[in-house]
Amino acid sequence: MSAKTTESNDSPITSTLTRRGFVKIGGALFVSLAFPAGFSVKAAESQTSLDPTLPASWLEVRSDNTILVRTGRTETGTGMSGYYAQAIAEELNVRPEAISLLMGDTDKTPDGGYSAGFLTGMSNVRKVAAYTYQTLLGLAATQLGVPVSGLTVTEGIVSGGGKSISYGQLVQGQHLDLKIPVTGQPAKADPVAWVGITSLDGFTVTGDPPLKPVSQYKVIGTSYPVPSIPDKVTGKTQWSCDVTLLGMLHARMV
């Protein structure tokens, strides 16, 4: 199955949804990067933590109605762990509590570039969520037999034509892949470059998926406690100086 997920004709770039297969238990919609034609994937062979092509996805909508978001950026105290969840929740029409974030572990996340920039980072995750939302609407339209224009979504439940279905039910028993168009180059070590790394900007999501109008915002603009704070007040948060690796005797940051 392949479907355009943007309805408007004003964007030449669209995301692509494929069903990789059916599964007996669980199910999920995986959202990942569609690299431009001619994109160098040499980094994929290097198996380093800077490799952007290894991570499975930016976002997963799971059959238990949880949503996992992966970002290479870290919570450095600016509240990103709160406002990323808020921005994604807004576009997906779910509560921010439904979203868990995996941040900064670039062995498991896409390359996010440097951990700065509310505006660029927010714009990226917002677009990822918007593409995903359009895909979920498309799936719901098929399941419910109601056109997308006749659907409404409240806290992850899609309703239309007197019927309703949750995001989790939409992906139940399936393994769906949504490819999001991006531009950018993977970061890679380069001893000559500034701080020894090139392409620190990470990837930028392209295209213009329909975004929720500000007038309809329910989550952004309301108070949402920063999810990273409880671990900081109990001493559980790990800083880079707290990381130990198997067999490690001593380590020094360079």
Add this chain to the structure above:
Amino acid sequence: MANELTLSVNGSKHVVASAPDTPLLFVLRNELRLTGPRLGCGMAQCGACAVLLDGEEVRACITPVSYAVGKRVTTIEGLPYVWAEEKGLSADDAAKTLHPVQQAWIDEQVPQCGYCQSGMMIAAAELLAKNPNPTVAQIKDAFTNKPPSPHLCRCGTYTAIIDAVQRAAKAMKASRERMS
């Protein structure tokens, strides 16, 4: 040379093999894996490493481990147990509770990067144990003028800290009134 020292940390006994002049902070972090106390300046000038020794704040980065022998060491990880003990809670309940200072730090959303906040909460716990109802001036005084140095926060969370200390003071007072 390394010899065996017995420490009482967060209510548990630990035997460590460390040279007596090893900084307490290194023993807590590297031997006992208590990473709440943090290495900031390493010269007792920032407060990130603060722990309680028999209820008194010390800077663990310059305190020899031998000085902690025979005293009760409390790190940020152990603050819930301090409160649980005062409340007479069981060990199981203690593991599920937070010290009112920690809860106030969440409620006031104090931490930004959070690196200094372990020391800030240790200082707050010490202050409130000695002065259950401090004024804003007394809070500022405790965090800035108490030797050996002010507690520093480069994120600039100072006003939130003052609010959180006052919130914790109210919560502790209310809790004690309920108990009595």
